[in-house]
Amino acid sequence: MYNFELVKPSSVAEAVEALGREEAQALGGGQTLIPTLKQRLASPEVLVSLTGIDEIKGISREGDALKIGGGTTHAAIVAETAGSYPALSALAARIGDPAVRNRGTIGGSLANNDPSACYPAATLASGGTVVTDRREIAADDFFQGMFTTALEEGEIVTAVKLPIPQAANYQKFAQPASRFPLVGVFVARFAEGVRVAVTGASNDGVFRWSEAEEKLSGSFAPEAVDGLSVSGDNMISDLHGSGAYRAHLVGVLTKRAVAAAK
Incomplete structure (x- = not known):
């Protein structure tokens, strides 16, 4: 140091x-x-x-959405969203280990936008909104690439607003040592359609799989994505898995998420 x-x-x-x-x-x-x-x-x-700022901690219900303070820990999210947004609670429960869950925060995760972080997938699939000390940014505009967001210099994530879907599930294929997802897929079904967000796979960071969204919006069943695939060309390729392997996992995990969504 x-x-x-x-x-x-x-x-x-x-x-x-x-x-x-x-x-x-x-x-x-x-x-x-x-x-x-x-x-x-x-x-x-x-x-x-930012750990001593109480005004950016806590979870509240705002209509059909949850507002989660940027300083809220993973452990608090596990405990406080189990009834209101079970898929989010289950996601948070599998982040790291108890030490990480009791220290790490959702705001830090979103601001860092690690290409293998879990919360960006949940936020993007939920059609969420990132709230800062200056403005509100739609998730589709917030995530701009690997470790890159729309945040400006000195801008602080104070909260995230997540619409609660009719059904949702998150599946991740965890790398055993880091517990980061080699690939993670969050599927969320809303009245107006289905959103599918993928993390851990692309060199461009978290992304939406629009072809799967279209098929699943017509028929919310695992077989709806039969025959679909994502290209492995721009996927992360490292000692843990090739780009083609990650591309294959996207399809497998999307089917599992749809089958488990509730």
């Missing part, structure tokens, strides 16, 4: 002010940033901890 200043604001306004300083960076649960600092892949002079 190296020397840096740690600032612990108690409000969003204080955090925004602190992030306006030169070489300042926000620190959520630290599950990605702290290992990055240890490896000296990043070296901000000021870390602005």
Whole structure:
């Protein structure tokens, strides 16, 4: 590690002010940033901890949607959405291990937009909206590529709004060591149609599988996607699996998610 200043604001306004300083960076649960600092892949002079800001924590119901504070931990989401959005609760329950779930936050996950993170798939499939200290951004516009989002410098994810689907399920093929999904597929059925979001597979990060959405909107059954496939050309290929393998898993996991959706 190296020397840096740690600032612990108690409000969003204080955090925004602190992030306006030169070489300042926000620190959520630290599950990605702290290992990055240890490896000296990043070296901000000021870390602005968001863990003490109560106004960005908690979960509330707003009509047919959930509003989840950006500082809400995975463990809290597991416990507090089991009845209202079971697919989201089940997703959060399989993130990392207990230590990760009790420290990591949904806002940090969305802001980082790791290509293998689980929440981006849930947010995109739910047709969610990311709320920041400055504006609201539709999920379709928020995720812009691997580790890339629509967030501007110093902008803070304060909440995410997730419409609750009629039925949903998340399936992931986990890499045993990291517990990140080699491929993850979130399927959500709404009255107006089905949304399918895929994580862990593409070099462009999380994406919607529009061909599957069209078929499943007509018939919400696993066999509806028979004969469909995604190209392996732009898929991640590494020691854990080739692009073609990941492309194959997309189809397999989509069928499983549809079959398990409730």
